Amino acid sequence: MSRSRPRRRLTNKRTVTTIDVTPAEVERLAALVGLRIPPEDLEPLARSLAAHAELVNPLLARDLSDVDSVLRFDPDGDA
């Protein structure tokens, strides 16, 4: 894939995180997880990945290091 394919650049000013996703990168990532992405999906998928990265930016910006990720659905009614 050529580097001249369109790049999607997103910048989150709060976290100063820049996410670039190209169709070529999507294709390489997909190959790593064993997926055959139809050519017509590469560009929309690059857009979706960039959009999702933007969506999770507020989440990544939070310091959650002291939160235990094990869920407790309390059966005693304490939520």
Add this chain to the structure above:
Amino acid sequence: MPESGQLTLRRGGELLTEGDLSSRELTEAILRRIDETEPLVHAYAHVMAEQALAAAVRADEERARGESRGPLHGLPFAVKDVFWTHDAPTEAGSRLLRGFVPARDARAVEALRRGGAVLVGKLTTHEFCCSQDVPTTRNAWNVADYPGGSSAGAGASVAVGSTLAALGTDAGGSVRKPASLNGVVGLKPTYGLLDMDGVFVVAPSVDHVGIVNRTVEDCRLVLAELTGRVEPEANGTRLQEARLGVVRECFGDELEPDVGAVVSEALAELARLGATLVPLSLPSLELTLPVGLTILVAEAAAVHHRPLRETPEGYGPETRRMLELGALLPAAYVESAQRARALLCAEVGAAFRDERLDGLVTPTLPRTSMPIEEMVIDRDLPRYIRYTLPANLTGLPALSVPCGFTPVGLPVGLQLVGRTHTEATLLALGGDYERATPWHERRPELATAV
């Protein structure tokens, strides 16, 4: 016999018990109703007329012998086409499953059939419940409008009376959303309460079997049959003694003014009925969409990993892209989402404890239905599930009840969220509200005019 468009499960049961109606007559009436309404609402993927009539005749014969299997004996129900049925295809809205007939019923279907309920058909869903495609189903109140999903057929069929009860699944609001948009009742019980064995699941850690009915009382009947446990309404906390948390984050800018006005009036009615309303804030709800959508798409991709690798062309393009996205998400996103989810669980639990709450109250959805032709899934779907998704992330039971109509006549739902395993309280609160208000009695024109 009342028109099936007006009949409730409870009333249908009374008519059967009193001998004023046979299960065969009722099933025939429902099948006629399906014939009348399907050209407009497209709620059914498969109608099981032959199997339903045979089951109805069996139910009548059992009643004639003095045998009763319980309150649902001889009453019709339908299920979303993700519940396995041994005698009809289960296709989950997917080309990949075309013609698939499982060897056995899903546990939930088995439970209702064991109780003598008559399965009349399989209801439409978005492909594999992913809500990425535009459904063929239409809203019961305006056939140009979105019916809600992914249990699209469940909401529409109950609203127009082409079934008296429906089972759906709910991983982000997929039972409560169509219930709210079609003016009926939707219950998502506590995570894990209802068996998902034999159900095509979209995201295992947030998915639930749910119930759609005309009334809260009917929901109680179906839940009792599914759990094998009858919880009388008296076992739950009643509205006049209830403390309900009003969650500030569910009344933000995204709330349509018409919906906000209806819900404000509903809150005033709750207060008039004796409930204590406790304003509170749950700041972690700001992260609902990044957390919920990350978990949903990542888990869905894991569920579909093998067919996505081997037969990607078997999926519709929108669903395939969502699953591909999930497969490519960095693990750090998923881990952060799980941590924030744990934070939300802790925050909600603390609110219940500190404020001594019996429930939380929110609008079910920030908006009413919209014309299908104007829908942009990527933009509109997240807007719809913002208030329903937290109950999936926390596993708490949640009930949507009709609470009024906008000036253009579209229904609005009120959501009550309870503590873990307090369905009895949730149904008691919803039942008290329902009896004091007329909204559940209003039926769409389609339920009376066709």
